[in-house]
Amino acid sequence: MKNKLLKIGLLLIILSLSACAKNNEKTKENSHSEVEITTVQGEKISIPSNISRIVSLSPAVTQVIDDLGQKDKLIAVDSQSPKYVKNLENLEQSDMMNLDLEKIMALKPEVVFVTDLTMFQSSDKIEKIKEKGTTVVVLPAEKNFKEIKDNIRLVALTVNQKEKGQAIISKMEKDITALKKQAETITHKKSVLFEIAASPEIYSMGKETFINEMIETIGATNVMAKETGAVKISEEAAILSNPDVILTNVNYMPHPVDDILKMNTWKEVKAVKNKAVYYIDNGRSSLPNQYIVGAMKEMAKVVYPDVFKNLE
Structure with a gap:
């Protein structure tokens, strides 16, 4: 009888350990899962579902990331961003027009935000970043309010803050409407x-x-x-x-x-x-x-x- 109880106990332990192992595997898979989004240019890109390591090479984007409450995920920025967003001085910095590729890649970013101007100036370096499996989000130069809002929306979507991004856009639209009304x-x-x-x-x-x-x-x-x-x-x-x-x-x-x-x-x-x-x-x-x-x-x-x- 004792042997039978011992065997049942061992079996329960084995099943329990097996279940834990499977749960750990699922957690690991989920932490590395990706979602697909469409950029302003219509390009479909894959991004990690839970981003924790971001490089922003645009001060305008850095400000948006800050207002989205995601500043703590920044691991590097362009050299201008610290002038516009507080407490970034200790982060690694790179010139927007002349990227320090080795410095950026050593940080192992999950997402890198760049403008199309940076893309034009350093396309070869950005392609190497992509080849390493890092997602690069290219934001086109904004010619009008609509394109500004489109880029804010894209940044928010990338960092999984769609609702906060929409709130920023809605406030912007409300203020612009009020200005236009007074201007009439x-x-x-x-x-x-x-x-x-x-x-x-x-x-x-x-x-x-x-x-x-x-x-x-x-x-x-x-x-x-x-x-x-x-x-x-x-x-x-x-x-x-x-x-x-x-x-x-x-x-x-x-x-x-x-x-x-x-x-x-x-x-x-x-x-x-x-x-x-x-x-x-x-x-x-x-x-x-x-x-x-x-x-x-x-x-x-x-x-x-x-x-x-x-x-x-």
Whole structure:
């Protein structure tokens, strides 16, 4: 009888251990499972279902990841991201235009976010990252609000935060709608020159850019709207455009507004004559994500102070 009970006990132990082993195998499989998503460009890519090691090579993407509550999963970023997101200084960093391939691969990332500009500059290195089995998510350059929202949605989907991503987009849409509604009361549209690089190499933004859409959203007219994309303009052309307001987000010199106001050749330009020259936060106006709403509010307040005087 004792032998029979002993055999039954041993059998139960064996079955129990077998079940544990199978459960462990399932857990291991689940931890390495993948899901398929479709990128903005229509490419189908596979990503780990539970990502824990992310490399972001775009400050705009890094900000989105932070707002999605996933910053703790970042293991490396581009060299600009720490300027816009706090507490990233201790992470490994890489130049967006000249990737340090060995450094990135040594970190064993599961997902690497890059812009199509980085892809263009370092396509050979990015292909090597892919060959190692790492998922690379390429985000196209955003020309308008829709494309900005598409990229936010893609980042959120990749890091398994679809609902939080939609909440960010919904808040952005609500704020833009409110700005447009207030702008409808404007009867006399002001013309705006938005400077992104200062004299002598003056650059502005034309149509098919999100900055152009920002200008139009607050009820103003972009003096460079006949041009497309980023536009290098001569000083003569800038003066002839004779804008009512000049906005600049130049942050590589100490006093960009004063520099414009002091230029003798610009003294007859309406914006300079009326001292309607203003600085707009560089990060908010240059990084294509949800923070452009903050830049638009800045723009609205200085271009139409009476119309948007109660804007938060």
